[in-house]
Amino acid sequence: MSSLVSRRQFLEKSLLSGAALALAGAAPWLWAQEVSPEMIIRSQRFVDLETPVELFHSWITPVGSFFIRNHMSEPVTFDADGYRLKVTGEVEKPVALSLQQLQKLSTATVTNTLECAGNGRAFYEPRVPGVQWSMGAVGTARFTGPRMKDVLEQAGVRSSSKFVAFKGLDEPPSKVPQFIRSIPIEKALDPDTLLATKMNGAPLTKHHGYPVRALVPGWIGAASCKWLAEIQVLDHEFDGNFMKPGYRMPNNPVPPGGAVDVKDTHPVTGLNVKSLITSPVDGARQQRGPVRISGVAWAGEADVTKVEISADGGVSWQAAQLGSDQAKYSWRLFHAAWMPKSGGDFTIMARATDSKGRVQPAQPDWNPSGYLWNGIQKVRVHVGA
Numbered sequence: 532m533s534s535l536v537s538r539r540q541f542l543e544k545s546l547l548s549g550a551a552l553a554l555a556g557a558a559p560w561l562w563a564q565e566v567s568p569e570m571i572i573r574s575q576r577f578v579d580l581e582t583p584v585e586l587f588h589s590w591i592t593p594v595g596s597f598f599i600r601n602h603m604s605e606p607v608t609f610d611a612d613g614y615r616l617k618v619t620g621e622v623e624k625p626v627a628l629s630l631q632q633l634q635k636l637s638t639a640t641v642t643n644t645l646e647c648a649g650n651g652r653a654f655y656e657p658r659v660p661g662v663q664w665s666m667g668a669v670g671t672a673r674f675t676g677p678r679m680k681d682v683l684e685q686a687g688v689r690s691s692s693k694f695v696a697f698k699g700l701d702e703p704p705s706k707v708p709q710f711i712r713s714i715p716i717e718k719a720l721d722p723d724t725l726l727a728t729k730m731n732g733a734p735l736t737k738h739h740g741y742p743v744r745a746l747v748p749g750w751i752g753a754a755s756c757k758w759l760a761e762i763q764v765l766d767h768e769f770d771g772n773f774m775k776p777g778y779r780m781p782n783n784p785v786p787p788g789g790a791v792d793v794k795d796t797h798p799v800t801g802l803n804v805k806s807l808i809t810s811p812v813d814g815a816r817q818q819r820g821p822v823r824i825s826g827v828a829w830a831g832e833a834d835v836t837k838v839e840i841s842a843d844g845g846v847s848w849q850a851a852q853l854g855s856d857q858a859k860y861s862w863r864l865f866h867a868a869w870m871p872k873s874g875g876d877f878t879i880m881a882r883a884t885d886s887k888g889r890v891q892p893a894q895p896d897w898n899p900s901g902y903l904w905n906g907i908q909k910v911r912v913h914v915g916a
Contacts, residue, residue, distance in 0.1 A: 565595040566738075573662050577601040578738065582667035587809045587827055590856040590864055591642075592670035594731055599738045600647045600668060602710045602773070606700040606758055609742075616682070616726070616743060620695075620764035623687030630742055633728065636677035641723050641748050642858040644671045644829040648751035648778060648799050651904025657788045659901035666807055666908070669829075671861050674746045675729040679762075680720040688716070688764055695719040696769040697745050697756035712778070713769035714747055714754055714800075719762075723748050723860070726759065748860040749832035751799050751902075753778055774798065780898055787897040802831030804891050805905040806838055806865070806883040815912045822869045822914070824851070829862035830885035837884040838865040844878040845893070845907070851881070874916030880907050 615627040647668035696713040725746040740757030747754040779796035806828035854864030
């Protein structure tokens with residue numbers, strides 16, 4: 532690993548510093564959370580951690596193994612008594628809700644597969660700048676909290692409202708703009724869009740947005756703003772660095788390495804159809820005999836309807852068995868049995884299809900930001916003679 536410190540040292544340093552601040556009386560939110568020492572460090576500056584694919588062996592991803600994506604520094608301190616979630620802008624009556632008021636609202640739970648828009652960026656050629664995520668900037672969790680529509684309705688959304696913008700408590704470095712993104716009002720008012728306060732039944736950890744994060748199910752992770760402090764209702768799409776030029780896709784295919792005019796782009800919203808083989812892992816050596824192929828597949832706001840497996844590099848395909856656990860916006864587990872007819876080197880592949888008729892491509896179109904990679908994964912295994 533090219534990191535200046537080992538993975539374990541980095542994680543222990545992060546957790547110990549948080550615990551020390553908590554013991555000093557800063558706030559309970561800084562207490563150390565358990566983070567798997569197997570997590571892959573993608574950035575030490577802002578704490579970006581990726582999940583190794585072999586840890587995706589359950590429908591629900593444990594919080595300690597859930598990827599962490601920060602665009603800038605996490606908030607250092609937090610005043611629980613003084614916290615207010617503000618709703619401003621195109622509303623009849625701006626509101627400012629305390630944690631106690633939020634906790635009194637009725638809640639809903641949504642099981643959602645959250646994926647960073649840049650997951651898979653490392654596979655684009657030519658290389659594009661940004662965090663070089665491989666395959667593990669994704670995870671599935673149960674998020675619980677008040678519905679966003681209930682809070683917006685308290686404020687009285689005006690007919691002129693078209694978008695809502697989210698602003699968090701994260702702290703940008705000097706001259707870096709605040710991380711602010713907006714979503715259409717229709718998505719904000721969807722009953723499945725939440726102000727999440729819990730993850731897998733427990734209060735959010737600091738790394739995952741305590742005390743409140745937006746949960747915009749089926750969309751890229753950047754839409755689900757962490758440490759949420761303000762919801763601004765707008766009559767236009769928010770015009771800021773993380774909406775334009777950031778997190779946009781070309782309207783038309785671009786030749787690899789080509790330039791794109793930001794005027795000919797659109798915001799990244801929902802996730803693509805995608806599958807991921809979690810076992811066997813790339814480079815595995817198998818004994819001769821039955822091989823169990825397993826993995827996960829997801830499709831954002833659509834449903835996964837089929838996963839196919841190939842053990843001959845895509846020459847032939849067979850249907851995999853989908854797991855029984857399922858929910859809107861969440862991935863499906865899948866598995867298949869493969870019996871090699873001989874020893875040797877093999878390439879295993881998985882291909883997902885969703886309810887919109889989208890089929891996972893062999894390789895997606897290149898884009899200059901490296902977003903939404905969903906190319907078919909190739910897992911190379913050696914079977915003993």
